Amino acid sequence: MLIPCPHCGTRPVEEFTFLGDASVKRPASNDPSSMEQWYDYVYLRNNPKGRFDEFVHHSGGCRAWLVISRDTETHEVFGCVTVRDYGKTKGGKA
């Protein structure tokens, strides 16, 4: 699988470290009543078939945190952006 790093250009998957699902949202509350959301946020992950946004660290290159969008079935890569840019498109904080 080739990943188009926005800083380094196209590089092989071996240069990257995968962290997992980029769509999880940190719960806003620290209140004990929100324990269930925290459990979900920390431990529970879906394993979707198809398009999936995933955090990757370009550990063997520019060492930047990126989000890659790929198809988990075909390994087709739709795009790769910095976490900062991903946050902007998702309306989150950069």
Next chain:
Amino acid sequence: MPKAPVRSKPVAVAEVILPRVSPLADVAVQGRFGADRGAPGVTFSVRHPLSIATVIARAGKGKATAQALAEYEPRWAGPDQYFVVAQGRGEGALYRELKSALDGIASVSDQSHGRVIIRIEGPKVRNVLAKGTPVDLHADEFPAGKSALTQMAHVGVHMTRVGEDAFELSVFRGFSESFWEWITEQAEEFGYQVR
């Protein structure tokens, strides 16, 4: 009752200057090695002693940092990050100079003891490097002055093209001996010179 002013005692800091020692001093033995048909395919040399510093721009100061570094021929080393190298400078001199030139806009750290730069040049240089890196080394894609961060033989390498057939590879000194063994082995089929 007014508090007595707190007086901080001046702390005496002795400046300890450690001379740079090449980790490849006993490893990079000069001579002609590998295939011995005709001229060597590549020539290796260790750029030592060299002053090396990393520069990382503070948030929003990428442009200002690039401008301030223009005269130093900085080598790209990640988003808003650079390596600066200089020859013939005293211990810590480049670091101190950059630190004052970039005061408030970037962080500087001295890597002169931490990294080693191996120069590799010659007609077969691309053939040797292509055995280790997926980076496209054609001059149209990777012209002189361009840098890339990559891995060769599982070692993180900062690579800069310094001429048509010349590259400089920067590795952490702890990896330099095994990296040297690996890269010279890749050059054996072309024959190589160590200078």
